[in-house]
Each structure stands twice: as structure tokens, then as C-alpha cells.
Amino acid sequence: MDNYEAVIGLEVHVELHTKTKAFCSCPNEFGKEPNTNVCPICLGLPGVLPVINEALLEYAVKAGLALNCEIAAFSKFDRKNYYYPDLPKNYQISQYDLPLCRNGYLDIEVNGATRRVGITRVHMEEDAGKLVHGEGGADYSLVDLNRAGVPLLEIVSEPDIRTPEEAKAYLEKLKSILSYIDVSDCKMEEGSLRCDANISVRPAGTGILNPKTEIKNMNSFRAVQRALEAEIKRQCAVWAAGGTVESETRAWDENKGTTVPMRSKEEASDYRYFPDPDLVPIVISPDRVSRIKSELPELPDARARRFTSEYGLSAYDAGVLTASRALADFYEACARNYRDPKLVSNWVTGEFLRLVNARNLEIRDVKLTPAHLVEMLELIDKGTISGKIAKTVFEEMFDTGKRAEDIIKEKGLVQISDEGELSRIVEEVVTANPGVVADYRNGKEKAFAFLVGQVMKATRGKANPQLVNRLLKERI
Amino acid sequence: MKLSKKEVEHVALLARLALSEEEKERFRAQLSSVLEYADIINRLDTEKVAPTYHVLPIQNVERPDKEHETLPLEETLQNAPQRDGNYFRVPRII
Amino acid sequence: MEIYDLTAHELAEYIQKGELSAEEVTRSVFSRIHEVEEDVRAYVTLTEEKAYAQARYVDEQRRAGKKLGPLAGIPVGIKDNMCTKGIRTTCSSRILENFVPPYNATVVEKLEAEGAVMTGKLNMDEFAMGSSTENSAFFPTRNPWDLNCVPGGSSGGPAAAVAAGEAIYTLGSDTGGSIRQPASLCGIVGMKPTYGLVSRYGLVAFASSLDQIGPFTKDVRDCALVLNLIAGHDPMDSTSAPNPVPDYTSFLTGDIKGVKIGVPREFFGKGLDSRVADVVRNAIDKLADLGAIVEECSFPYAEYALPVYYIIAPAEASSNLARYDGVCYGYRAVPEKGEKYDIIEMYMKTRSEGFGAEVKRRIMLGTYALSSGYYDAYYLKALKVRTLIKDDFARLFEKYDVLVSPTSPTPAFRFGEKANDPLTMYLSDIYTIPVNLAGIPALSVPCGFVDGLPVGLHLMGPAFGEGTILKVAYAYEQNTSYHRARPPLQVEKRPKPTVRLQEGGNHRG
Numbered sequence A: 001m002d003n004y005e006a007v008i009g010l011e012v013h014v015e016l017h018t019k020t021k022a023f024c025s026c027p028n029e030f031g032k033e034p035n036t037n038v039c040p041i042c043l044g045l046p047g048v049l050p051v052i053n054e055a056l057l058e059y060a061v062k063a064g065l066a067l068n069c070e071i072a073a074f075s076k077f078d079r080k081n082y083y084y085p086d087l088p089k090n091y092q093i094s095q096y097d098l099p100l101c102r103n104g105y106l107d108i109e110v111n112g113a114t115r116r117v118g119i120t121r122v123h124m125e126e127d128a129g130k131l132v133h134g135e136g137g138a139d140y141s142l143v144d145l146n147r148a149g150v151p152l153l154e155i156v157s158e159p160d161i162r163t164p165e166e167a168k169a170y171l172e173k174l175k176s177i178l179s180y181i182d183v184s185d186c187k188m189e190e191g192s193l194r195c196d197a198n199i200s201v202r203p204a205g206t207g208i209l210n211p212k213t214e215i216k217n218m219n220s221f222r223a224v225q226r227a228l229e230a231e232i233k234r235q236c237a238v239w240a241a242g243g244t245v246e247s248e249t250r251a252w253d254e255n256k257g258t259t260v261p262m263r264s265k266e267e268a269s270d271y272r273y274f275p276d277p278d279l280v281p282i283v284i285s286p287d288r289v290s291r292i293k294s295e296l297p298e299l300p301d302a303r304a305r306r307f308t309s310e311y312g313l314s315a316y317d318a319g320v321l322t323a324s325r326a327l328a329d330f331y332e333a334c335a336r337n338y339r340d341p342k343l344v345s346n347w348v349t350g351e352f353l354r355l356v357n358a359r360n361l362e363i364r365d366v367k368l369t370p371a372h373l374v375e376m377l378e379l380i381d382k383g384t385i386s387g388k389i390a391k392t393v394f395e396e397m398f399d400t401g402k403r404a405e406d407i408i409k410e411k412g413l414v415q416i417s418d419e420g421e422l423s424r425i426v427e428e429v430v431t432a433n434p435g436v437v438a439d440y441r442n443g444k445e446k447a448f449a450f451l452v453g454q455v456m457k458a459t460r461g462k463a464n465p466q467l468v469n470r471l472l473k474e475r476i
Numbered sequence B: 001m002k003l004s005k006k007e008v009e010h011v012a013l014l015a016r017l018a019l020s021e022e023e024k025e026r027f028r029a030q031l032s033s034v035l036e037y038a039d040i041i042n043r044l045d046t047e048k049v050a051p052t053y054h055v056l057p058i059q060n061v062e063r064p065d066k067e068h069e070t071l072p073l074e075e076t077l078q079n080a081p082q083r084d085g086n087y088f089r090v091p092r093i094i
Numbered sequence C: 001m002e003i004y005d006l007t008a009h010e011l012a013e014y015i016q017k018g019e020l021s022a023e024e025v026t027r028s029v030f031s032r033i034h035e036v037e038e039d040v041r042a043y044v045t046l047t048e049e050k051a052y053a054q055a056r057y058v059d060e061q062r063r064a065g066k067k068l069g070p071l072a073g074i075p076v077g078i079k080d081n082m083c084t085k086g087i088r089t090t091c092s093s094r095i096l097e098n099f100v101p102p103y104n105a106t107v108v109e110k111l112e113a114e115g116a117v118m119t120g121k122l123n124m125d126e127f128a129m130g131s132s133t134e135n136s137a138f139f140p141t142r143n144p145w146d147l148n149c150v151p152g153g154s155s156g157g158p159a160a161a162v163a164a165g166e167a168i169y170t171l172g173s174d175t176g177g178s179i180r181q182p183a184s185l186c187g188i189v190g191m192k193p194t195y196g197l198v199s200r201y202g203l204v205a206f207a208s209s210l211d212q213i214g215p216f217t218k219d220v221r222d223c224a225l226v227l228n229l230i231a232g233h234d235p236m237d238s239t240s241a242p243n244p245v246p247d248y249t250s251f252l253t254g255d256i257k258g259v260k261i262g263v264p265r266e267f268f269g270k271g272l273d274s275r276v277a278d279v280v281r282n283a284i285d286k287l288a289d290l291g292a293i294v295e296e297c298s299f300p301y302a303e304y305a306l307p308v309y310y311i312i313a314p315a316e317a318s319s320n321l322a323r324y325d326g327v328c329y330g331y332r333a334v335p336e337k338g339e340k341y342d343i344i345e346m347y348m349k350t351r352s353e354g355f356g357a358e359v360k361r362r363i364m365l366g367t368y369a370l371s372s373g374y375y376d377a378y379y380l381k382a383l384k385v386r387t388l389i390k391d392d393f394a395r396l397f398e399k400y401d402v403l404v405s406p407t408s409p410t411p412a413f414r415f416g417e418k419a420n421d422p423l424t425m426y427l428s429d430i431y432t433i434p435v436n437l438a439g440i441p442a443l444s445v446p447c448g449f450v451d452g453l454p455v456g457l458h459l460m461g462p463a464f465g466e467g468t469i470l471k472v473a474y475a476y477e478q479n480t481s482y483h484r485a486r487p488p489l490q491v492e493k494r495p496k497p498t499v500r501l502q503e504g505g506n507h508r509g
Helices: A054-066 A164-180 A221-240 A286-295 A300-311 A315-322 A325-335 A341-358 A370-381 A387-400 A404-411 A419-432 A434-441 A445-458 A465-475 B005-014 B021-043 B073-077 C008-017 C022-040 C048-063 C106-113 C156-164 C180-186 C220-230 C274-289 C302-323 C343-354 C357-370 C375-399 C422-429 C433-438 C466-478
Strands: A004-015 A078-081 A091-094 A101-110 A113-126 A130-133 A140-144 A151-157 A193-203 A213-218 A248-253 A258-261 B087-091 C043-046 C075-079 C117-122 C169-174 C189-192 C212-217 C260-264 C293-297 C402-406 C442-450 C453-460
Touching (some): A054 A101, A054 A151, A078 C302, A091 A113, A164 A221, A213 A221, A300 A315, A300 A325, A315 A325, A325 A341, A370 A387, A387 A404, A419 A445, A434 A445, C022 C117, C022 C156, C048 C117, C075 C156, C156 C180, C189 C220, C189 C466, C212 C220, C260 C375, C274 C293, C274 C402, C375 C433
Parallel strands (some): C260 C293
Antiparallel strands (some): A004 A193, A113 A151, C189 C442
């Protein structure tokens, strides 16, 4: 296997979260009762006509620009003809030979190295409905057309990806960019981002183009990585055994941990693409392109570079913080208002992300506000609470959205910095532990830590640690 | 342009039409003669001619991203050949 | 003369003045329908109850002193390929036999908003594919001038209904001549407007880049009035023209002095019935007598129009008709007794049983023309020749205001006469098809008879030149009497109800 390299291209479909569908004005919403989010147009009833949603064009141009594509001055929609019961017209409105965006790229980082992956094209199309297959070998399926007509972008990469890790990094970067420009949620688990992969292997360092397989049915970034790993292994084994890899479509089987051939279609597909006569050409003026360009937010790579220079963060931390726009926004809102941006970074990449993951939350749903985090950090600075207590306070803030001050008051967590009170407690601890005191005096450093712990325990962690240290040292 | 029976069968499958043997032969003959007739257009040199997809010079027709009312469920399903609760029901998909 | 014999503008005047109620007009038309429909068979579905409700509403409005639309209270029939909410819309196809649309076509909305009275849905060739209405899955419609002859097609029902007095006017659709050819064969006025002038939203698509809705009327003034009603931009149709719409009646001056008329010699060649040629030549002489400047001209690409059409239209149709699959609406075939089918078998059985022979033939042809390896040779090539035809017209319209030709090479033919040879049938539309390819407007106006069967004069104009066409047609019509002729329908076998005008009525009779 070491002698082989993989040639991987990814075909990604993302659902755009416009307010309405691509060619009719039905809401672009999920989770409604089956077949209640439809109209004559997305049902494909006789006589209906499509009209392009202007937001679809805006989002597509935005995505094209964010992915460094050329925006076509002249573009059009075509019909892709095939029969499937989730496709009410039995053709999909898509783009064939004149996609809206072409020749883009994105940069990925894997193992510290940056690689550029080319993007062949980005085009617009409509989504199909959903099929529910009857349970237990039933001989029927059920059709729900709520999703029919939802706008999609198809993003096709060049076969520039060499490893499954790169494939995953490409998807993560793509998700990051598309979320930044706010055109899609990109949730693979929920189907708003779908990925198929084309993959072949060849002896490393050669330019040979071997037959490739198309892998479908991968439902997470992790699944993409695993499926590609398994498929590389399989193809290498076929070649190593003197066989030939068949050009075919295979499905990832999560349980078996391998790809399996998909039942081949009865006919060679012939989509009979032709320009949709119901839709007129799309001519995007240079003015419109520059207007959309000027509205693009700062993208992840640029923002990460700025975070390292402006806030002195490591490239790694800057990368973590800028992977999601919401996280980067949160961080920056704190960092701008606090003296030590690196300390903020520690809290955000540490406790904050730990709790986001533990609670399985979206960053935008977190109750904690940047201002509250800054307040808490200032309370540590003032000595009102200790760094240790702060973790407890932070978790409470995170879960409830309350201010640190209120939590501290409610729970009586104010740090004890009263020298008189602490001296009294130190005295009690020393008196109660003569043996340990003796050990310390005989040079056992650990004994001192035990005594500090006893003081902290007596104050339920609220004692000012520096003060306790000094007072103990003075006393013994 | 003469069509073969195999071509007729392929086109019928693409178009999802089941044809009897008699229909296959009839369509083979009729389509062949229409296509043969249509072949006269190949006499014309169209190398420098642009295709007419649309007769009117209309472009960039877009609608605002605003919602309209969806169809009541009963109207959506009123023509369903086979209904199953909220769904359209179809035979097994292989 | 009976009420149903009158024109829409005559009736509208009576209704506006209160000399006739909309209900009386409606009653007259329905009694005529019940009288002759057994012979003519123009309607697939009658909407009598709805018609009376609409008529009474118009009468109430008038009594309440509300301003009525220009054609309020006038009975109109709709070709059965325009969607009508709650009323089945079949396209005269078994596959849509029980389809009830949950929405109205834009034209239907417009008519209803203007107080139209809908008589019902009219027969046609299945999915508008045909030139005789013999391709209706239900029954053929007969020509009111000779019940042994076809009314033309595909809008045979709408044409026959107007000719027989079963509607005051009707709406049809025209993809390659489907309004003008039946108008010609039934002796009435029929117009195909410029592509994009009338919204296609709700018109069941046959060939999207060619389809256009238009009126069938008893005279040119009615045609202008109906066009006023249905023309105009529709945001639901991306191909709808944004142009402002003039008042088409303003062109009905009767004066055509100096109007330049071209007569393409290619439209008088092989295949044209010599008697039709004579009638049309006489009509052209009449135009010259009225002061028009008539000149012979050449349309070199004429012979390519038919082959181009028979590639483009079926190609678009093969995709447009893919949706009839038995999944969400329409006919679904049942499996053979004791057997089960999978989805592909269901599709194939449904479509084979649901479509008639002509529809299948065109779906096959279009699928082939778009299929891999043939797209460039057929579809793309046809679109390029389409450009040549369009440019040919553009060149002629630099010189002429209007072009004229026969509408159809023959008068109405007998049932079965052309049914077995698709190519011969396709030749019926040889003069009308170039117009659809170029997207320009054209109208057929009655210009005489051959053996008691009507002949139509075909007037073609540049895009959005409806006004000029109407002006010429009106001048011609006002100086002839063919539009006043009514077919001698033999209906003595049944008692003939007559509807009398209310007292004080002063319509001409």
C-alpha cells in the first residue's frame, strides 16, 4: 500500500438556506409534516413554470467568490432528464455546460503543510424529495416532496486530493467557508451537505490514470475519511493481486467498514441535458459581482492570519478559533475588550469548546455572552475569585447565561482575602496536623501542599491561594 | 436515418414506454421516415449560426425571496393514485 | 338570429346597457350546446352550474351599479389544456382523465377577474399533438360546416364550439398552428399572439418554447377585445414579455392605405389545394383594392420549418411529458392480475396505457433527438436552422408590415383521411409552423369557401405587431361578409329551443 497513492475528487452538494425554494416561493424549511410544504410548482403539476429565486443567484455568486472561482458572465439552466419517484417532473433543473462558477480553489492544512485543492465548478440545481421505504421488506415506498425544489449548490473538486485526511480537511474547510458566508448550515448528519467521492489509486509518483470508483452513502466527515481509507485498501489489494479495478459506483457500508458495489442501473444513464426552455439566460453583470464581493465577510484563512498578528495567537489556536465564524466572532468580541487576548484564547479553546461539545450545542445557541466572559476574567484579575473557582463559575455562566457576579453572590464564592480570617484558619489547620507540620519541617515538600489543601477545604476553595501560601509559610 | 429495433427499444426505455412488438416495428418505420425527412436540414451550413433557445431577448428574470402560501394537504393529495397517510405511495424501488 | 349567434362585443353592449342579462346569454349558449353538442362534440367537460353562478354574479354587479369588465357576462370555453381550479383538466388524454388542478392558469384568473362566464373545457388532440382532433383520447370533434370533416386541430374543440354557437369565444393554444388551422377550417378568427405576450402559466406544456395561448372569435373586434383581456406580463412565467400592452381595439380603423404586404411565393407552392390558392389570391387582391401595397417576396428557408419543428417540439415534449408517471397524479396502471410490479414497470405500463399513439410517437422522436450522440445532429442543428428562419422573417419585416399566406393548404378534410400517415398530417401545418419557430404573431381570418368549407387567410406580423395584423384583418373583414356566415348545422331531429330577447331588445336579428 505504501507504494500506491490515491487520486481523489469530491463532489459536494450543499443546501442553501434561502428563505424560499429555488423555483417557487414555498418556504425552505425542514421538519414539517410530509407533503405540507409544497405548491403546484414544486409538485410538478401540469402547466406550472419555474421562476428563479434571486437569493439563489446571490448565494451562488457569493459561494463562487469565496471559493476563488470565476463567475460566468453568461449562464443558464438545463434539464437533466431521469425517472425517479422523488423527482416530480422526472427532470431536475440543473446546470450543464455553462455553470455559474468555475476554476476556483481552496487551501487546506494537513500535518502542518498547506495544499491547494482546485475547484472545477460550482453550479446551481434543485433538490429532490425524500423517499421512505416500507419497513420489513415491504413492497412499496412513500414519497414526501417537502424538500423538492430546495436550492442546492454542487461543488466539484479537481482530483487533487491524495489522502483521506486531506479529503476530510477539504470538507471541513468547505464547511467553514460556506458557514462564514452564511449560505448553508453544511450539516452532513442532517443532509444539508452531501458528499460523493471519485477515487482511484496508482503507483506513487506516476501520472497513470487508473479506473476510478464513485463512493456514495457517506453520512459524516468521519465516514468519508473511513470510506476512502477502506476503498484505497481495497483497490490496492485488487492491483496487488494482479486484478483490475472496475469503474463502478460503490456504497459505503458503515457496519461492515467497507465499500460494496451498488446494484447497477438497468440502462446506461443518458440524461438528455438541454437548456430549460421555461427559464431565461442568467447574465451576471460585473457590477453585481463586485457588489456581492464587497459584501463578503472576512474569510477563515484571512481571519486566522489576522488573529496571529493582531492577538499574538499561535497558528494552531488561530486555526481552531476561526474554523467557525460564530466561534471567531465570540472570541473576537472578548479579545477586543480584554487586556490579554491569549488568556481569552485559552478560555475559549479550552473550557468554552469543552462545554460546547459536552452539551452538544451550536455556538450560536450558547447563553454565555462575550461581555460576561470578560467580566469574569476581570473578577479574577481583581482577586474576587480564584482561577480555580472561576471554572465553576464559568460552567454556571455557560449553562444559565447569568453574570459571574450574580453567581458568585448566590453561591458565596467570593475569594477570602481577609488576612485575619485566613490566619485564624491557618492556625487551626497547623494545630490539628502536628505530624504533617513536623514532616514539612523535616524537608517533606509535599506536606506543605497537604496543609494548603486543608485550608482550601475549610474555606470551600474560596481562600486566596497566594495569601494562604504566605500565611502558612510564615506560620510554620 | 434508419433506426434499428434495438435503438427503438433503447429510446422506449429512456422514455419509459413499454411497446408491443407491433408498435416497435411501426414506430421504427415512422420515426425513420420522419428523421429521413428531417435530414434536409443537414443541407444547410450552420457553422456560424447561433442556436435560438429563446425567441425573445429576455434575461435575468428573478423573483424576490418571499414566501407564498403552500397548498393544503388535501389539495396536494387529491389526485394521488395511491395515498398512504400524508404520503404518495409507489411500488417497490429497486 | 339567436343570442348565441351574436359576437362578444355585441352581447357585451347589450349586457352593459341592461338589454340582456348575462344569465339570458348563458341560457342561450347552453341551450345551443344541448341542441348541437351531440353532433359537434366540442366539450370534454361542461361547467353549466358554475357558468350560471358567474352570470348571476355579473348581473348582480350590474344591478348594483358596479362597473363591468369589457367582456363581463360573456360565455367563454377553455381548451382542456389550461388548468382550472376544481374543474378537471384532461388534455384529452387518458393519463389526465381524472386530474383536477388545485390552481388556475393565469389566463383563467384574468378571465374570471373580468366577469367571464365559463361554459366548460374543450376537446383537443391529446396534449395538443395533432391537426384534426382525431387524437383526442375521448372522441373526435366534428366540423360544424360538415360533420363528416375534422374541425382541424389541435384546438378543434375551441374552434368548433365558436363556429357552432356553443360558446361566444374560446381560448386555444398554438404550438405549430393549433389555433390558426382549426380557425381556418371552422370559418372563424383565430390568433396566435407573439411568444411571451400571453402568460403560459397553467397551460399544460407541449413544447415550451413554441406554445402560446390565443383567442378564437367570431370577428376581428372580438379578437382584439379578448387579446386586451389576456395579454400582459406575468411574474409567474419567466418567458413572459415585460412590454406594455396597447388597447388592441385602437388599431381597428378600417384604413390600410399604404400598408405594405408581402406574399412569400414559397407559401403558394407544392401541396397547396388550387381552390384554396384561388380563394386566398382573391383575398389578397381585396387587400390591394383597399389600398395596401402588395408585393411578392421570398422566404427561402420555408421548407426547413417543418423538419425543424418536428425535432424541437418533440424534444421539448419528451421532457415536458415525463412527469406523467402515475406517482402524484393522473392515471396509474394496475399490475397484471396476480402479479406485482416495481417502479419501472409501473412507469412503463402507466405511460403505455395512458398515452395515445401520436403522443408516444412524438415522445419517442424527441427522446431520440436529445439522446447521447444525436443531440448535436438533430436538436442543436434544428435550433440553428431556427435562427435562420427567425432571421428570414426579420429581414422580411424590415420591408413589409404584414406577410400573408393561406392558413392551411387544404380546407377541412374527412375523418381518417390523413390519420394513418403522420407526415401527411404534419404537412397541414406547413404555413403556420414557421411563425411559432420565430415567435411572431399571426391570425387567420375567414376569406371564402371551397365546396361549402371555409378557408382562412393567414396574416403574419413582426414580434408584438398584433396591432397591425388586427388592423389589416379588420379592414378585410369589414369589406367582406365571410365572418357573418354561420354553419348550416342540421339539428331538426330534436326540438329546437329558442331564446327570445327580453322586451325592448334591439339587437339585429
